[in-house]
Amino acid sequence: MEVFGHMQLTSVLWVLAGVVVLVNVGLGFLVMCPRCKVISSNLVRLPENAVKRGEIVLTFDDGPDAYVTPLILDQLDKYCAKASFFCIGKKAVAHPDLLAEIVRRGHSIENHSYNHRNLFAFCGMRKLTIEVLATQQVLNLANNSVNPRFFRAPFGFRSPWLGFVLRQLHMQHVAWTRRGYDTVCHNSDLVFRRLVHNLSAGDILLMHDGGSASTVTGQPVVLEVLPRLLECFEQHDLHSVSLPMALDNSGF
Template identity: 45%
Template sequence: MNPPIATPLGTTRRWKPAPLISGALALHAGAAAAVVADPSTWPWAGGSVIASHLVLMAGGLWPRSAWLGPNWTHLPATAGQQIALTIDDGPDPDVTPRVLDLLDKYGAKATFFCIGELAQRHPHCVEAIVARGHAVENHSQRHRHTFSLQGPAALRREIAAAQDTLTHITGTRPLFFRAPAGLRNPFLEPVLCQLGLQLASWTRRGFDTRSRNADTIAQRLLRGLAPQDILLLHDGHAARDAHGVPVILAVLPKVLEAAARAQLQCTTLRAALVPEPAQAARSQMTL
């Protein structure tokens, strides 16, 4: 379950090291003190430090882990009978408009994690996402495979550049960040705190950038589908079927129809920050 957000997203918050990071820092200090007191302990001290680094690395290689800091893998409980459909790696001028048409057809809302450079090339796609009532969030400026190997200064430049790019196009600052491929390191959370962003991963993914079988992808996403799930698909880097059609276009109807049968409503991550009773009260006030 996601921890409650004490400071509103979009504002700078104080970084609180996760227990794993606090423990690693304490272990480093203890190892250094042990070696100073008794140099013969260096093999044990060095081995402990290396082990802690391996555990931290494992946390960064596991996209759904909260070992390195808060990470949304589900919507908050206040979202009730809602799920979130998140769509990554766009915008794509060929695929994104067709995805938007499908979402309109089923009356569903989605969160698009956009790459800053692609948004600059295709601003009309980003504008269309917002105009149709969906949310645009931060997926880094360049989506480099080396993202998780960068230090704090480089991470901040990369994420802040995407913040500025997407804010300029949409007029609204992103509140959520998703790391490229979900991979990260211990330096990421302090940067997100500075920029007022919340890390978001997913409950399950379809692997639709690799698989070309729409049925298989849909089964991965729908197996155990439940309220507050966060599902991951891609409009950018989308795999294509034997006829060259982006596979997401065949998967989306299957997912949205299954959600409708289960009486689950698709919402955006930022809309899920507002509890259902507050949403209902606001709707009644507009009647």
């Protein structure tokens, strides 16, 4: 009888261990899935009203960069396009003039954490709050004392606690509809094809003004892709706007 009872207990323990493993594997998958909406609110496309207006949003991560960001701004100006720049706090501190210039030209600056930690998704609530708030303070100064409303986690990987932190700060997490992998791909043609594949109004595109890969000629990939992308928008009657422009006009 004791042996039978011991076998039952052992079986239960194995089942519980299996459940724990499955839960952790499932949670790990959700954390590492940038476009997933299960963990918390996550914007991957624009609302229907923005779609009807033919709007699309270009987002640039990991800046500002002293060389690339000004050239991106010039290219956007040429096509009368607006965009949103998800800035790293410590880079923003180093380049306050670039932040001010981004805002002056009619684009939005948004929050991409202060340190862009590789293990950001595994931070506890206290560290997450510090990362977000420290960047808010920096961006606020350049943004006419207006706090950015949108946040994007480093690599798009989100802690289960991040949604709670953002709700407390009245912020929204933004992922993307499609990306070109311009930080790791040196082929500008391939990056461009990835971005325009099934492109449509309402898309949120991810590119980088910080850490962009270089082509064989040494030119940042993003600088070769962006003019072609903006031409493509014009050909398909798509209007590049910033996140606040698209969402404010949609009652978001």
